[in-house]
Amino acid sequence: MAGRRAVKKQSLPEMIASDLRQRILSGELAEGEAIRQELLAKEYDVSRMPVREALKRLSAEGLVQWENNRGGTVIKHSLREIGEIFDLRILIEVDLFRRAIPNMTQADFDACEKLLSEMEGSYEADDVSQWGQSNHEYHMALYAAADRRMSKEFLERISLHSDRYVRIHLSVMKQRQPAKEDHRKLLELAAKGDVEGGAVLLQKHIERTKTELLEMIAKQRRLAGE
Amino acid sequence: MAGRRAVKKQSLPEMIASDLRQRILSGELAEGEAIRQELLAKEYDVSRMPVREALKRLSAEGLVQWENNRGGTVIKHSLREIGEIFDLRILIEVDLFRRAIPNMTQADFDACEKLLSEMEGSYEADDVSQWGQSNHEYHMALYAAADRRMSKEFLERISLHSDRYVRIHLSVMKQRQPAKEDHRKLLELAAKGDVEGGAVLLQKHIERTKTELLEMIAKQRRLAGE
DNA sequence: ATGCCGGATATTGCATCCAATATCCAGATA
DNA sequence: TATCTGGATATTGGATGCAATATCCGGCAT
Incomplete structure (x- = not known):
């Protein structure tokens, strides 16, 4: 024992x-x-x-x-591949969120709320390394109630890569006002049990992150003369 | 060079x-x-x-x-986990098939046709080990035109596990008449450029495989007294 | 100058060996 | 009998050393 x-x-x-x-x-x-x-x-x-x-x-x-x-x-991924990584995240995260919402209990909401505060705290504290971590944990917390071990394991693998590129551009990424609002709204929709609304917003949220990040990476790589 | x-x-x-x-x-x-x-x-x-x-x-x-x-x-997966593996396959394969269909050329159709014949050949030849392999290759060939390296890599990983359980029950799995028909129809729909039809059928096809396989594994495990 | 060869150096691949840990089992104890 | 203990055995973890391979670089021919 x-x-x-x-x-x-x-x-x-x-x-x-x-x-x-x-x-x-x-x-x-x-x-x-x-x-x-x-x-x-x-x-x-x-x-x-x-x-x-x-x-x-x-x-x-x-x-x-x-x-x-x-x-x-x-490893170095092409822009195409980075785009694909986000598309995979959308497929799996939206599926997980749909399954999680009907199962979420007060404990889940509390856990999400806690991480959300942490993340919002790191906006002000300007704690760059913490925000990336919190952001990832918050997303995973939203899906905890889905109780899908394999999916989460695969998602962890995929997120590893997207997080890496998010972190590189962290100082910009974490400033984005719409993304901040998304995070809170996702939790509100989940609390209301609005599966469809949650799924749509989550998809848009990740999609937007993808677009903005790809632009930044593209710009950076152009500057580096590649 | x-x-x-x-x-x-x-x-x-x-x-x-x-x-x-x-x-x-x-x-x-x-x-x-x-x-x-x-x-x-x-x-x-x-x-x-x-x-x-x-x-x-x-x-x-x-x-x-x-x-x-x-x-x-x-490793030994629980029935739940095996179900999840098939659900992940549905998410990724349907997405790949949707992307592949508009890009498929004659060369792609020919490649699929060839694998289809091989698979149908192995029905008669009763070549059990070959069928599992051909089945997997056929599925991947359907998505070749999608040109999505990362997705295919992840799919290979996931399929590894589902194929393992399919192979264990291969003698039964390969007999299934509806599945045989699905395989041919998928190619026909792709040739017609029917993305929606293809997506729906593929989802049903994998879903059916999942259901039937889970039943067999459940029965087998009950017999083994677990 | 440019390209090619060959030896010197750097680096990885793998076998062998010893240390650390787990497992098994006989004998002791309650 | 059931449980505990300690030592014998089996097995894995990791350090070291040598062989195989790649890379670098100076001399030579064109």
Whole structure:
């Protein structure tokens, strides 16, 4: 029986993968950058084996591109692919939201409300790194009541990629007034049990994020002369 | 420049992962079965390292469940989860089919037709292992024209799981007359450019497969006393 | 100058070995 | 009998070292 304070022990590859994931999402490891196993091994003060496993793991997640005998590089998506990622999010998130709304209890609303405040708090505090995290958690909280393990697992995978690009342009993304309003309205519609209204708004919300983000990335890449 | 006959060199972990994937899909490695690294290493005549990497890879794909210091077991999904897998397929496949139909050229129709014949051929030949493969390939061929790399990648991942359960009950699944007719009709609708009709039929087709398969798995598990 | 060759260097791939952890089982204890 | 304990065994985790492969770079021919 697992004690109440049992700490689930993580293996080295797990811990290293988590850390590298954050470093990629935060942009510390830039698009296209080559990843040297030996270097990371020294940074984490371990041998190359656990680093290798962590990298292979991230490669399976699609964050790292792997080439035999040449090692890994941080993945870079085309604008097309980034668009597709958002389209996949729409398909899955709207489905989850539809299923969640009829099941939501007060506890769910409270949890969403809490995250919403956090997010609104980070607007003022200008806490850039926190907002991205809160935004993702808020979206997932909206779907918690759907009770769909597999869908959420796949959504986590997909969101990993979209979040990465959102975070890069975070200072702009979080300013968007309509998006802020969407977030609150989504919760209101859910509270009213308005499945159709919620589905429509969520689709529009993600669609708008997609359009605005793609524009910014396109501009940035043009400036970088690509 | 890569020669026309260049064989892309695979690493040991890749080759082993492919082989193990087939062994799991074919049912040779059964649900819940523990996987011993040393044993596999001997079978493939390599050390445990490449086997380890292959298993971690399959674990990232969701075919193998990994527990620290205890190794891997072949994953077993609940009926709920299997249902979800089919629901995800519906979301993504219908979206892909909608996008593909307007783009399909004669070459696409020919490719689908070829796979359809293969599949129909395997009905008579009673080639069980071939049918599962052809069925999957046929579905993917229907969406080839959609030109959506990410979506197809995710679909491959999801289908991996549904195909596994379809294959277990293959001898029954491939007999189903309505499904056979669906396959041909899908192609006809696509040829007519009937996006709505195609989308509706595809959804029904997958939905029916889901229902029938879930019944069979439920019955089988009841018999196994679970 | 440009392109090609070959050796030096950097890096990854994998086998082997030892340490850490889990599992099994016989004997002790209540 | 049921449960606990500790040590023997099985199994995984990770460090090290060597082989295989890729990359870099200077000299040579054109």
